Amino acid sequence: MNLDTPTAAAAVSVGEQFMTRFDEFWKTIQAGLGDLLWNLVSVVVILLIARFAMGLVSKATRKVMEGERYHWEESQGRRVDTLMTLVRSVARYGIYFIAILLVLDQFGFAKPLNALIAAAGVGSLAIGFGAQNLVKDVVTGFFMIFESQFSVGDYIQIDDNVGTVEATAMRVTYLRTFKGEQVIIPNGTITRVINYTRGSSVAQITISTSYEADTRQVLSIIQEAVDNYAKEHPDLVLEEPVVQGITALAGSSVDIGVICKTPAMSQWQVERGLRLAVKETFDRKGVEFPYPRVVVAPFAGASAQDSGPQSDHTVWQDRQDLPDWVDSEEDR
Numbered sequence: 001m002n003l004d005t006p007t008a009a010a011a012v013s014v015g016e017q018f019m020t021r022f023d024e025f026w027k028t029i030q031a032g033l034g035d036l037l038w039n040l041v042s043v044v045v046i047l048l049i050a051r052f053a054m055g056l057v058s059k060a061t062r063k064v065m066e067g068e069r070y071h072w073e074e075s076q077g078r079r080v081d082t083l084m085t086l087v088r089s090v091a092r093y094g095i096y097f098i099a100i101l102l103v104l105d106q107f108g109f110a111k112p113l114n115a116l117i118a119a120a121g122v123g124s125l126a127i128g129f130g131a132q133n134l135v136k137d138v139v140t141g142f143f144m145i146f147e148s149q150f151s152v153g154d155y156i157q158i159d160d161n162v163g164t165v166e167a168t169a170m171r172v173t174y175l176r177t178f179k180g181e182q183v184i185i186p187n188g189t190i191t192r193v194i195n196y197t198r199g200s201s202v203a204q205i206t207i208s209t210s211y212e213a214d215t216r217q218v219l220s221i222i223q224e225a226v227d228n229y230a231k232e233h234p235d236l237v238l239e240e241p242v243v244q245g246i247t248a249l250a251g252s253s254v255d256i257g258v259i260c261k262t263p264a265m266s267q268w269q270v271e272r273g274l275r276l277a278v279k280e281t282f283d284r285k286g287v288e289f290p291y292p293r294v295v296v297a298p299f300a301g302a303s304a305q306d307s308g309p310q311s312d313h314t315v316w317q318d319r320q321d322l323p324d325w326v327d328s329e330e331d332r
Contacts, residue, residue: 039106046106050099057091078151082168085152086145089169136188137171144168144187150195155265157194158185196265200238203260203270207278208253210290215254218287219243225281226258229273236262236270253290 061084145168150156154165156175161183163175173190175183209218226241237260244257258278262270282289 042106043103046099046102050095053095054092057088057095061085061088078153079148081152082145082148082150082165085167085169086141089171093170133186133188134171137186139188140190141168141170141173141187144173144190149193150197154195154197156196158190159192161185199264201262201264201267203262203267203274205258205271205274205278206247207256207258207275208250208290209256210288211252211254213254213287215246219245219256221281221285221287222256222258222278225277226260226274228281229277230260233270233273236266236273238262241274252292 065081065084144150150165150168152165152167155163156165158173158175161175161177163177163181163183166174166176166182168174171187173185173187175185177183207222209215223243226243230237230241239261241258241260244259246254247257248255258274260270260274281287
């Protein structure tokens with residue numbers, strides 16, 4: 001009895017089946033090789049056209065953003081820059097979406113994809129719930145641009161993030177912080193915006209003076225200092241600085257407030273200038289700033305027996321120089 005014959009027959013059968021399938025596949029490739037090459041060439045052309053179209057959009061928007069014709073006013077220029085970044089974002093999404101559909105069509109996936117989209121009406125509710133954050137981001141971004149809440153180049157605060165607006169896309173807003181960090185914020189999460197660029201600003205400083213000084217005289221000196229600063233910097237001071245008077249009675253100082261109206265984004269520079277002007281004026285007038293002090297007084301409530309030898313009290317009362325008191329011969 002030959003046990004190897006069925007195994008050899010089975011092996012031959014499997015080999016024949018594999019070769020048959022391979023021949024059919026190869027014949028199919030040969031028969032449709034021309035169509036496959038044409039489809040690949042079409043895909044390359046579609047991608048090149050999409051890249052070329054994206055380049056045209058970028059070039060056109062960049063030309064508008066750099067042109068002086070649309071930047072005759074600073075606020076107008078920032079609004080144009082914001083709109084151009086939004087147009088670039090919308091065009092990028094649209095061009096890529098159309099290119100993907102054309103590529104799928106070249107390989108025969110367009111009809112199944114259309115049937116899938118048509119059948120998606122049954123599951124549209126679930127898709128809507130899944131994409132609600134995306135829709136919220138896009139809708140919020142549209143209304144932010146439409147209402148001109150902020151523009152590219154504005155210095156704003158969104159929640160805890162403070163920085164300059166670099167770009168506004170369909171879904172996100174890009175901020176550049178003072179430290180150079182880029183913060184990407186989804187538009188749907190923006191609930192509160194503080195725009196420091198619009199309108200005017202207010203510089204506000206607090207000057208601490210000592211209790212021993214004549215407060216009315218100090219107020220007049222401060223007024224003189226801030227008035228001189230306003231005369232020297234008319235481009236930074238929109239209205240005359242106002243000395244508010246005493247704003248607080250602190251533990252070791254009398255705090256006096258000063259406010260001044262400035263152009264937008266100039267309040268920090270004006271605050272530094274006002275402090276310097278007040279400091280220089282105080283130095284010329286001989287007005288001292290308060291500083292922490294420690295007053296040491298002898299303890300007179302204890303008896304001579306409890307407080308040690310009488311010589312200790314004598315040294316304490318006669319000598320206030322602590323190092324000499326410590327090194328005195330009487331304490332050794």
